[in-house]
Amino acid sequence: MTSFKFELLAQDERGRHGKFHTPHGVLQTPLFAPVGTQATVKALTPLQLEEIGATLILANTYHLYLRPGEDLVAEMGGLHHFMHWSGPILTDSGGYQVFSLSRQREIDEDGVTFRSHIDGSIHRFTPENAIAIQEKLGADIIMAFDECAQPYDREYNEEAMKRTHRWAERSLRAKSRMDQALFGIIQGGVFPDLRKQSAEFISSMDFPGIAIGGLSVGETKEEMLEVLDIVEPILPADRPRYLMGVGSPEDVVEAVLRGIDLFDCVLPTRMARNHAVLTRTGRMNLRNAGFARDPRPIDAECTCYTCQSFSRAYLRHLIVAQEMLSASLLTIHNVHMLIMLMHDLREAIRTQSLHSFVEAFRSNYQKHRPKGT
Amino acid sequence: MTSFKFELLAQDERGRHGKFHTPHGVLQTPLFAPVGTQATVKALTPLQLEEIGATLILANTYHLYLRPGEDLVAEMGGLHHFMHWSGPILTDSGGYQVFSLSRQREIDEDGVTFRSHIDGSIHRFTPENAIAIQEKLGADIIMAFDECAQPYDREYNEEAMKRTHRWAERSLRAKSRMDQALFGIIQGGVFPDLRKQSAEFISSMDFPGIAIGGLSVGETKEEMLEVLDIVEPILPADRPRYLMGVGSPEDVVEAVLRGIDLFDCVLPTRMARNHAVLTRTGRMNLRNAGFARDPRPIDAECTCYTCQSFSRAYLRHLIVAQEMLSASLLTIHNVHMLIMLMHDLREAIRTQSLHSFVEAFRSNYQKHRPKGT
Numbered sequence: 001m002t003s004f005k006f007e008l009l010a011q012d013e014r015g016r017h018g019k020f021h022t023p024h025g026v027l028q029t030p031l032f033a034p035v036g037t038q039a040t041v042k043a044l045t046p047l048q049l050e051e052i053g054a055t056l057i058l059a060n061t062y063h064l065y066l067r068p069g070e071d072l073v074a075e076m077g078g079l080h081h082f083m084h085w086s087g088p089i090l091t092d093s094g095g096y097q098v099f100s101l102s103r104q105r106e107i108d109e110d111g112v113t114f115r116s117h118i119d120g121s122i123h124r125f126t127p128e129n130a131i132a133i134q135e136k137l138g139a140d141i142i143m144a145f146d147e148c149a150q151p152y153d154r155e156y157n158e159e160a161m162k163r164t165h166r167w168a169e170r171s172l173r174a175k176s177r178m179d180q181a182l183f184g185i186i187q188g189g190v191f192p193d194l195r196k197q198s199a200e201f202i203s204s205m206d207f208p209g210i211a212i213g214g215l216s217v218g219e220t221k222e223e224m225l226e227v228l229d230i231v232e233p234i235l236p237a238d239r240p241r242y243l244m245g246v247g248s249p250e251d252v253v254e255a256v257l258r259g260i261d262l263f264d265c266v267l268p269t270r271m272a273r274n275h276a277v278l279t280r281t282g283r284m285n286l287r288n289a290g291f292a293r294d295p296r297p298i299d300a301e302c303t304c305y306t307c308q309s310f311s312r313a314y315l316r317h318l319i320v321a322q323e324m325l326s327a328s329l330l331t332i333h334n335v336h337m338l339i340m341l342m343h344d345l346r347e348a349i350r351t352q353s354l355h356s357f358v359e360a361f362r363s364n365y366q367k368h369r370p371k372g373t
Numbered sequence: 374m375t376s377f378k379f380e381l382l383a384q385d386e387r388g389r390h391g392k393f394h395t396p397h398g399v400l401q402t403p404l405f406a407p408v409g410t411q412a413t414v415k416a417l418t419p420l421q422l423e424e425i426g427a428t429l430i431l432a433n434t435y436h437l438y439l440r441p442g443e444d445l446v447a448e449m450g451g452l453h454h455f456m457h458w459s460g461p462i463l464t465d466s467g468g469y470q471v472f473s474l475s476r477q478r479e480i481d482e483d484g485v486t487f488r489s490h491i492d493g494s495i496h497r498f499t500p501e502n503a504i505a506i507q508e509k510l511g512a513d514i515i516m517a518f519d520e521c522a523q524p525y526d527r528e529y530n531e532e533a534m535k536r537t538h539r540w541a542e543r544s545l546r547a548k549s550r551m552d553q554a555l556f557g558i559i560q561g562g563v564f565p566d567l568r569k570q571s572a573e574f575i576s577s578m579d580f581p582g583i584a585i586g587g588l589s590v591g592e593t594k595e596e597m598l599e600v601l602d603i604v605e606p607i608l609p610a611d612r613p614r615y616l617m618g619v620g621s622p623e624d625v626v627e628a629v630l631r632g633i634d635l636f637d638c639v640l641p642t643r644m645a646r647n648h649a650v651l652t653r654t655g656r657m658n659l660r661n662a663g664f665a666r667d668p669r670p671i672d673a674e675c676t677c678y679t680c681q682s683f684s685r686a687y688l689r690h691l692i693v694a695q696e697m698l699s700a701s702l703l704t705i706h707n708v709h710m711l712i713m714l715m716h717d718l719r720e721a722i723r724t725q726s727l728h729s730f731v732e733a734f735r736s737n738y739q740k741h742r743p744k745g746t
Contacts, residue, residue, distance in 0.1 A: 038691075039687070045701065067694055068686070068690045068694075072686065075666060075668075076668055082690075293445060295448075295449055305418070309457040310457055311449060311455070314456065317440070317455075318411075320441070321440055321441075324697055325417070325418065327697060328416075
């Protein structure tokens with residue numbers, strides 16, 4: 001497992017800056033991974049992603065299994081070659097999508113039977129085939145098959161957590177490729193004792209990285225941060241920690257402060273397709289008429305292609321005229337904002353100034369909203 | 374008018390290779406201009422357009438007048454700055470769109486009253502305001518306001534042609550900016566005597582470039598080429614000739630052989646959004662199931678980003694999964710194919726081998742269709 005070595009380079013309170021080695025390159029943590037659900041980060045070419053500074057990207061096993069199918073991806077040389085991304089890739093296990101997207105599902109001890117959201121056809125995921133599919137897709141980091149429960153049902157969460165633990169053991173046994181790192185996933189809803197139990201169980205296993213699942217699924221921000229506070233002291237320091245599906249700037253900052261290393265989220269890409277952009281102080285929707293004659297870039301300090309080239313007035317024109325270029329340009333900006341935020345967080349940890357960085361971030365964010373929002 | 378000098382560098386039979394000087398750069402002719410209707414070549418960033426090798430791009434006055442309005446574009450520093458394109462731009466006069474897109478129109482001697490295709494609001498174009506709008510947009514090449522008639526009604530075409538001539542005189546008188554070249558437009562439907570008359574009239578005026586309008590609007594290929602054969606001997610050699618709205622590879626090749634220098638067409642960009650691609654031997658639609666497991670690029674000899682990076686299988690996956698990246702990647706390829714064809718045509722003229730180039734093109738094209746089309 002030497003190819004997946006995690007080096008802790010600096011620490012500031014609980015915040016960590018490190019390097020995670022993968023077969024397709026070294027990842028600087030903490031980092032944000034843009035989501036490329038169907039083997040494409042929506043509206044961007046791999047070249048644009050590279051120019052933005054993306055390092056790790058995520059693809060969804062559920063979607064790729066249904067379309068175009070893992071056998072086709074394998075036949076085309078695996079995910080890296082198929083989508084022309086030479087950097088590291090992470091695939092999730094499909095567990096979350098089965099619970100959030102599929103039309104129907106029946107869970108038993110062995111796995112989950114579900115109907116495709118595309119055509120209603122019936123399929124089955126088990127820990128064993130979720131790993132087999134991910135081995136065919138060929139990402140650098142793959143995930144154990146888990147059950148993501150609604151956060152507030154105590155009895156159900158206990159059951160789902162225990163099943164997730166048994167599935168984690170089966171996932172680990174099913175794994176056969178040596179050039180992929182399999183991460184285990186902690187579940188347990190909003191319940192401190194379950195989260196503690198799950199963190200201990202998953203940490204005791206031979207996973208080179210540990211994920212926290214089942215958050216940002218309906219619980220409050222306070223509950224999410226409480227879970228991180230409970231889990232963090234239990235997690236081994238020598239392995240990366242991945243907070244699944246979380247990626248708003250405000251959440252990322254708080255989670256880095258609580259020792260998280262990896263993030264992914266559709267937020268910046270999905271927001272862009274809904275005409276909303278991230279700024280250093282909050283968000284704004286460029287469809288707003290107030291931007292019609294605004295000659296300024298989205299963010300005067302931003303170094304992305306969009307901010308270096310286009311006015312808010314032009315971007316609003318593209319949106320109003322329903323031009324698809326708006327999705328590309330806004331996605332470039334939003335992903336770049338998150339990648340720069342991660343860069344700044346790494347820098348703050350390296351220079352032992354994380355606390356003041358977070359204080360400044362908290363006091364600026366959502367306070368000085370740009371005109372027209 | 375020295376900034377708009379046209380230099381004829383080489384000639385092979387009637388085929389011409391030249392340089393046209395504009396305030397935003399020198400254009401090598403013959404050339405193909407991609408269409409950026411709403412101040413964006415659909416699905417491409419200006420950087421991608423530049424990487425493809427685009428030099429001149431076209432924008433539509435009718436669309437930009439309606440949305441976002443020429444005053445806003447002027448306030449944002451003009452079209453070049455607004456859309457971040459530092460190369461030459463051409464705007465049409467809006468004449469063609471008024472006749473093809475608007476909901477209703479009433480023509481009188483002074484101009485045309487029409488309803489917007491967007492919201493049904495009533496507007497009026499005259500030669501004078503069509504020039505004033507184009508002066509505010511600020512393209513390098515602007516067009517006289519003309520009337521594009523259906524090609525087969527003799528009486529109507531004679532009337533429309535005469536009106537177009539009077540409007541050409543008014544357009545020329547209305548022009549005030551010295552940093553824009555105003556081109557006149559020849560009309561006359563499929564009628565040889567009208568086309569001859571129109572070519573003589575427009576050529577006698579002080580236009581630094583001459584366009585042939587009203588073609589590729591329903592007439593046959595033979596009729597289109599006949600018009601070019603009639604018009605060409607009349608056109609002055611020292612000014613560029615622009616065949617408006619024509620841009621399929623087969624038409625471009627025949628038109629270059631008949632002395633045409635400039636082309637524009639939505640064909641490569643529109644085809645791309647309909648999943649169709651140009652190859653050296655014809656066309657194919659990548660949605661076809663035959664491409665599902667095809668590891669080859671669209672065209673093995675093509676040097677565009679799409680062909681250098683992606684398989685037909687991946688492109689088909691994007692199309693089937695309704696990912697917007699497919700539109701960008703297919704547009705890159707199609708525009709690149711036309712730009713490379715123009716490059717090859719210039720080279721053939723320069724080396725006095727246009728005839729054999731066209732013979733080879735004719736015999737390859739549509740004969741050896743790739744599998745699955």
